[in-house]
Amino acid sequence: MSVNAPERLIETYFPTDEEYDRHLGKRTRRGFLVRSLFLLALIIAVVALVTLLYTIINDSFGLVAIVNQQEPEDIVASLGHDSEETGLGDLSHDELVSILQGGVSTNVGRRLERDQRFYEDRLVFESEAVFAEICSSAEPPAGCDAAPRDQASVLQLVQERIVQPDIIDVEELVPSLTSPEEFQQRVEQIFINSPERFGEYTFDQVQFEWRAWLNPTFVRTPASGTPETAGIRTAVLGSFWIVVITVLFAVPVGVGAAVYLEEFARPSRLNDFVQTNINNLAGVPSIVYGMLGLAILVRALEPLTSGRVFGVENANGRTLISAGITLALLTLPVVIIASQEALKAVPNSLRQAGMGLGATKWQTVRSQVLPVAVPGILTGVILAVARAIGETAPLILVGAASFFTADPTGPFSRYTALPIQIFQWTSLPQVEWKHLAAAASLFLLIMLLILNAGAVILRNRYSRRPS
Amino acid sequence: MTNETQETLDLTEQEGSEATSPTTEAPAAEQMGSNGLAPGVIETKNMDVFYGDFKAVHDVSLKFQFNEISALIGPSGCGKSTVLRSLNRMNDLIPTARTTGEVMYHGANIYADGVDPVAVRRQIGMVFQKPNPFPKTIYQNILWGAKINGFKGSKSEADDLVENALQQAAIWDEVKDKLQESGLSLSGGQQQRLCIARAIATQPDVVLMDEPCSSLDPIATLRIEELMLELKKRYSIIIVTHNMQQAARVSDRTAFFNVELNTKGQRTGELIEFSPTDQLFTSPKEKATEDYITGRFG
Numbered sequence A: 001m002s003v004n005a006p007e008r009l010i011e012t013y014f015p016t017d018e019e020y021d022r023h024l025g026k027r028t029r030r031g032f033l034v035r036s037l038f039l040l041a042l043i044i045a046v047v048a049l050v051t052l053l054y055t056i057i058n059d060s061f062g063l064v065a066i067v068n069q070q071e072p073e074d075i076v077a078s079l080g081h082d083s084e085e086t087g088l089g090d091l092s093h094d095e096l097v098s099i100l101q102g103g104v105s106t107n108v109g110r111r112l113e114r115d116q117r118f119y120e121d122r123l124v125f126e127s128e129a130v131f132a133e134i135c136s137s138a139e140p141p142a143g144c145d146a147a148p149r150d151q152a153s154v155l156q157l158v159q160e161r162i163v164q165p166d167i168i169d170v171e172e173l174v175p176s177l178t179s180p181e182e183f184q185q186r187v188e189q190i191f192i193n194s195p196e197r198f199g200e201y202t203f204d205q206v207q208f209e210w211r212a213w214l215n216p217t218f219v220r221t222p223a224s225g226t227p228e229t230a231g232i233r234t235a236v237l238g239s240f241w242i243v244v245i246t247v248l249f250a251v252p253v254g255v256g257a258a259v260y261l262e263e264f265a266r267p268s269r270l271n272d273f274v275q276t277n278i279n280n281l282a283g284v285p286s287i288v289y290g291m292l293g294l295a296i297l298v299r300a301l302e303p304l305t306s307g308r309v310f311g312v313e314n315a316n317g318r319t320l321i322s323a324g325i326t327l328a329l330l331t332l333p334v335v336i337i338a339s340q341e342a343l344k345a346v347p348n349s350l351r352q353a354g355m356g357l358g359a360t361k362w363q364t365v366r367s368q369v370l371p372v373a374v375p376g377i378l379t380g381v382i383l384a385v386a387r388a389i390g391e392t393a394p395l396i397l398v399g400a401a402s403f404f405t406a407d408p409t410g411p412f413s414r415y416t417a418l419p420i421q422i423f424q425w426t427s428l429p430q431v432e433w434k435h436l437a438a439a440a441s442l443f444l445l446i447m448l449l450i451l452n453a454g455a456v457i458l459r460n461r462y463s464r465r466p467s
Numbered sequence B: 001m002t003n004e005t006q007e008t009l010d011l012t013e014q015e016g017s018e019a020t021s022p023t024t025e026a027p028a029a030e031q032m033g034s035n036g037l038a039p040g041v042i043e044t045k046n047m048d049v050f051y052g053d054f055k056a057v058h059d060v061s062l063k064f065q066f067n068e069i070s071a072l073i074g075p076s077g078c079g080k081s082t083v084l085r086s087l088n089r090m091n092d093l094i095p096t097a098r099t100t101g102e103v104m105y106h107g108a109n110i111y112a113d114g115v116d117p118v119a120v121r122r123q124i125g126m127v128f129q130k131p132n133p134f135p136k137t138i139y140q141n142i143l144w145g146a147k148i149n150g151f152k153g154s155k156s157e158a159d160d161l162v163e164n165a166l167q168q169a170a171i172w173d174e175v176k177d178k179l180q181e182s183g184l185s186l187s188g189g190q191q192q193r194l195c196i197a198r199a200i201a202t203q204p205d206v207v208l209m210d211e212p213c214s215s216l217d218p219i220a221t222l223r224i225e226e227l228m229l230e231l232k233k234r235y236s237i238i239i240v241t242h243n244m245q246q247a248a249r250v251s252d253r254t255a256f257f258n259v260e261l262n263t264k265g266q267r268t269g270e271l272i273e274f275s276p277t278d279q280l281f282t283s284p285k286e287k288a289t290e291d292y293i294t295g296r297f298g
Helices: A017-060 A072-078 A093-103 A106-115 A128-135 A151-163 A173-178 A180-193 A216-220 A233-264 A269-281 A286-300 A320-344 A348-356 A361-390 A393-397 A418-426 A431-464 B028-032 B080-086 B117-123 B138-148 B155-168 B188-201 B218-231 B244-250 B277-282 B287-293
Strands: A061-068 A165-170 A207-212 B042-051 B054-064 B069-073 B097-105 B124-127 B206-210 B236-240 B253-261 B267-276
Touching: A017 A061, A017 A173, A017 A431, A061 A173, A061 A180, A072 A151, A093 A106, A093 A151, A106 A128, A165 A180, A165 A431, A173 A180, A180 A207, A216 A233, A216 A431, A233 A269, A233 A320, A233 A361, A233 A418, A233 A431, A269 A320, A286 A320, A286 A393, A320 A361, A320 A393, A348 A361, A348 B124, A348 B188, A361 A418, A361 A431, A361 B138, A393 A418, A418 A431, B042 B080, B054 B080, B054 B253, B069 B080, B069 B244, B080 B206, B080 B236, B080 B253, B080 B267, B117 B124, B124 B188, B138 B155, B138 B188, B155 B188, B188 B206, B188 B218, B218 B236, B218 B244, B244 B277, B253 B277, B253 B287, B267 B277, B267 B287, B277 B287
Parallel strands: B054 B267, B069 B236, B069 B253, B124 B206, B206 B236
Antiparallel strands: A061 A165, A061 A207, B042 B054, B042 B097, B253 B267
């Protein structure tokens, strides 16, 4: 139905009613078309995100076919417990040590004991005299001073050394749910086709169990050469240290630069030049920052970044502090630009009000402008941290270790980081590594989510507070 | 508190020092009142203001008196706000702005070398066109100006200062129960009175008001006008207004500005007439003033 005024004098350069109606239809259709295109764009983005999540989650959970060298039930039963009621984890410290004593060679036992003792007051594998001699040598092993192993630690040793689970094959989440019997048939087929691969095992010994590749043990254990015992502890701690160093460096420097550019600098050619360069730096490939970090931080500033100046024994500058500062430089343009935008959004009337009361520029900025800009600045910092936590390429250049098992102890430690660990695992041929990489990716995503949620809460609190 | 005016102001003094060691010595000029013989609280001498190469106002010589309300009126673009902002060096905040000539405050040129504009603004406060309370509590809105100027009083003295300022601005009764709420939670008229309270909490000597009622409804406007009449007993007030009735109602003296087209085709503001308000509105000396106040243009 058309809406037209009944009798009206209309200037000739306007369309007739009929033309107007036709034109209106065209205008409406064009709007609808554009809206549909935007919706399509949104759908593409959502599909991409869902696919990513699907892939990661699909690989992070699923069925595994395991053969144990020794069944935990048998071990428990051999100690006289009811294997129905008691699990391996319920055994006492003493019982677990006795299992180890019976299961591993004396040489292995001695090595374990030198790493960490089993008891405070006595030795299990080593004789007191030899141990005392070793401990008084020039480089005593860790076991001389470290606290003795607790029950959980001994339990882990029993799992690794005695039970020795061997993963035959793994299945992804969705087929595990829809057709578990297909997986069983596949494993059986492996045994039929190549029985020699598994030595004395038979298919009857294979156990099918559900496994969440991302589990507390996975997060708590350091990297390992075998997928059954590999974890991400070292990488998580490394990433955490890097992010902390990045934030400590990038936020003060970035916000400071933004405040200077927005509040203090008078417009000039030089300023425009600096501004243009900052905007360009935000788009420089991260590998270039890696090269910068390698040349400046790792090589040129080696005495500083290796910590030698501060009395830390270290071979080179491939340390956490080099990585943190490299990523800080990488994220600096993002922090500066976001902070500048946040400062620009603060109404000028607030600055005038402050100055009009006889405040200095800095008093006005500090008390009136910055508090209003904090939510925007925080958004920039979140973006920067998210980028830093997932960045891989520069870390490879500034010397993140691809296989490293010692916890970082300070900013001058050697390290590895989560993205590096994931990258390394995905390049390994065994299928289990793929699942471990997926689990590590999932953990990285969850860490990001927690970080973002925390920052959003912080931001909301800041923008709601009147003072 | 009595009106604190200082005969000789060391404007280069560090910020805040005035607040902690106020000089209560009243200058002789104050007793003379507005008989025209006094040097005036603020006096501009052949003041020009430029924005870059553009001359915004030309050759303004004005003398504002103690305890009076002086109004600046004129058509849009005549530079009256520019003149007002030059009186406490707020124009310095605009990078391209430049002022020549002299602006004497108690006989000292505030544009002289070595004068810190921060110290000028501490004595000559400002209320803006749009209410602009800080996004903080009402209490903090008032106290901040005093604090940055070196207020060192105890908690109870701070409470007194806040109450006193709010009472002078005739808003105490409305906000006394919600001092810890955001200044932005108030209505437009209340916000503007809060801004006036904030300006007078630092105990300035002069208050500049740049169209303080232009975004307010008639009732709120009336309240601000009553407030101005009350405040002029303690402060000297200079107000820019678009509203001729307002100028006629509240001001003691009125300056009329007009726009002149110069040879380059630029519009430069000029002072046409500065007289006692009743005189300017009843028997203007200049033809342009008469045309403007009778509504023939502008």
